[in-house]
Amino acid sequence: MLNFFNYTLKDLQDLLIENGFKKFNAQQVFDWVYKKFETNFNKMSNLSKSLITWLNENMHISCLSEEIKLVSKDGTTKFLFKLEDGNKIETVLMNFDYGNSICVTTQVGCNMGCKFCASGQLKKIRNLEAAEIVMQVYHLNKYLHEKGEDLIRNIVVMGIGEPLDNYENLSKFLNIVRDDHGIGIGSRKITVSTCGLVNRFDDWIRDFPQVGLAISLHAPNNEIRSKIMPINNAYNINDIISNVNKYIKATNRRITFEYILIDGINDSDACAHELAELVKGILCYINLIPWNPVDNTTFKRSHNVRRFYEVLRKHGITATVRQEKGSDINSSCGQLRAKNEKK
Ligand code: SAH
Numbered sequence: 001m002l003n004f005f006n007y008t009l010k011d012l013q014d015l016l017i018e019n020g021f022k023k024f025n026a027q028q029v030f031d032w033v034y035k036k037f038e039t040n041f042n043k044m045s046n047l048s049k050s051l052i053t054w055l056n057e058n059m060h061i062s063c064l065s066e067e068i069k070l071v072s073k074d075g076t077t078k079f080l081f082k083l084e085d086g087n088k089i090e091t092v093l094m095n096f097d098y099g100n101s102i103c104v105t106t107q108v109g110c111n112m113g114c115k116f117c118a119s120g121q122l123k124k125i126r127n128l129e130a131a132e133i134v135m136q137v138y139h140l141n142k143y144l145h146e147k148g149e150d151l152i153r154n155i156v157v158m159g160i161g162e163p164l165d166n167y168e169n170l171s172k173f174l175n176i177v178r179d180d181h182g183i184g185i186g187s188r189k190i191t192v193s194t195c196g197l198v199n200r201f202d203d204w205i206r207d208f209p210q211v212g213l214a215i216s217l218h219a220p221n222n223e224i225r226s227k228i229m230p231i232n233n234a235y236n237i238n239d240i241i242s243n244v245n246k247y248i249k250a251t252n253r254r255i256t257f258e259y260i261l262i263d264g265i266n267d268s269d270a271c272a273h274e275l276a277e278l279v280k281g282i283l284c285y286i287n288l289i290p291w292n293p294v295d296n297t298t299f300k301r302s303h304n305v306r307r308f309y310e311v312l313r314k315h316g317i318t319a320t321v322r323q324e325k326g327s328d329i330n331s332s333c334g335q336l337r338a339k340n341e342k343k
Contacts, residue, residue: 076326099153107161130172276315
């Protein structure tokens, strides 16, 4: 069976034409699914009987099954979904003053092994298919639509998994959600976060120069970074900086460096000075992230967030402190799944 959510409008047009239907039929189906949130082909009243029969026999519009939904005091809503093969993934809906944002998962588990992260405690089981990433957006849009609220305007690819380790499905997902005839979220409203798989940067620059890119830096030097992020042994800070320079030269876009602050590990004033020196002159900003406590780690939250921020500002570095959302519902970084998965 073909999964509807793996198709852009163009791809669906090609498929329908190949099977003897008309190009405009694809737009009809798209309108039912994406504008009217109808997922039953039999109810698509303007389609011919033969098209409905063909669709029922060849394609399915599958939906994610909601296992848990937690609503935080600040409105952040966290979903634990069960996939068709029984694996579970998390998706988060956040409301900012600039609109609703979704944080999507790209893999079941993660192999990057970052020491401070809950997702890495459960190894990667498999990549998500493009459709499974699209379905997270669709499911939340349907939820918002039913509540009479505004649909999703921004996507951050910062859920469980390393997106650049699932490049093909990530690309397909990005092409589907950017399609104006479907979900229609523009490149500039999407940010993909990577732990720094710079081997994919040439592809990224070629394919998605307008999509936002964030890099999880989390340390001002290789010594600290290698201690908390094993991936630094494959692609270190020097590799990251040279690839970032290449990225900026090619796209002229500002890059985001994410920097989690962990007590006594990477949050000293000296680290802030070193970080400022490292990124000086690079078109970037630094997103400081208060670390969210994760079970089975010895890390503690930093008390130096404000000072760290001030040091960067004094060096003339643009920085922001990430607004925390949904901390009362285990909203961060794979925690819900980790707690609901047998280890
Ligand atoms: N694999 C990608 C995207 C997923 S994680 C990446 O590494 O960027 C998204 C962001 O959340 C990353 O910056 C990650 O380092 C950070 N993160 C992971 N665990 C966290 C925690 N416990 N508290 C705060 N941020 C965390």
